[in-house]
Amino acid sequence: MKIENHATYKININLEELVHSTFAALPRNHTAGVVRVVFVNRIQDAHVPAEQREKLPILYHPKTSVSGPWFEIALEPFLEHQGWWKRFVARRTLRANLTYALLALMGQHYHLNFTRGRKKTEYEPLIREYVRKGLAALREQDTSYRAWLMRPLIPYLDRFARWLARQQRKALQARAKQAK
Numbered sequence: 001m002k003i004e005n006h007a008t009y010k011i012n013i014n015l016e017e018l019v020h021s022t023f024a025a026l027p028r029n030h031t032a033g034v035v036r037v038v039f040v041n042r043i044q045d046a047h048v049p050a051e052q053r054e055k056l057p058i059l060y061h062p063k064t065s066v067s068g069p070w071f072e073i074a075l076e077p078f079l080e081h082q083g084w085w086k087r088f089v090a091r092r093t094l095r096a097n098l099t100y101a102l103l104a105l106m107g108q109h110y111h112l113n114f115t116r117g118r119k120k121t122e123y124e125p126l127i128r129e130y131v132r133k134g135l136a137a138l139r140e141q142d143t144s145y146r147a148w149l150m151r152p153l154i155p156y157l158d159r160f161a162r163w164l165a166r167q168q169r170k171a172l173q174a175r176a177k178q179a180k
Contacts, residue, residue, distance in 0.1 A: 001036060029114075038071065099138065107126070
């Protein structure tokens with residue numbers, strides 16, 4: 001797989017190592033066929049409407065008769081923000097955001113090419129689940145000291161996240177009832 005960096009941003013992340021470590025956590029047959037990953041400032045694909053191009057962070061290019069499937073990741077939507085605090089936070093979370101974007105692209109590639117009998121409306125939840133499982137696989141593969149310290153807390157954090165989601169659903173249902 002070829003990794004190309006056409007972006008002009010100066011970042012402290014080894015993009016090649018990030019892509020290889022992310023894909024190493026996934027089953028090998030899921031990455032089959034992906035020809036390249038390209039990092040650019042902004043996506044310039046003519047098939048995408050002009051108003052969407054500025055804010056589009058990722059784009060999956062499916063297999064054609066000329067080339068295999070490839071991924072395009074724009075760094076500008078991840079980094080360009082108004083205000084110094086938002087720029088600072090964007091720089092600090094860039095690695096996590098790029099990992100999430102790579103997993104989302106890989107989920108899209110996997111479900112479009114290797115699963116059958118799915119409708120277009122069913123892809124988004126499947127890709128979200130694929131990303132969740134990919135992040136869990138990356139977390140299990142991480143051997144850093146920080147990961148070692150956090151591992152015992154993860155079940156409690158997951159339970160807290162489920163509780164928060166349940167509370168949010170209840171609040172949305174209550175608002176919907178009040179609106180009627």
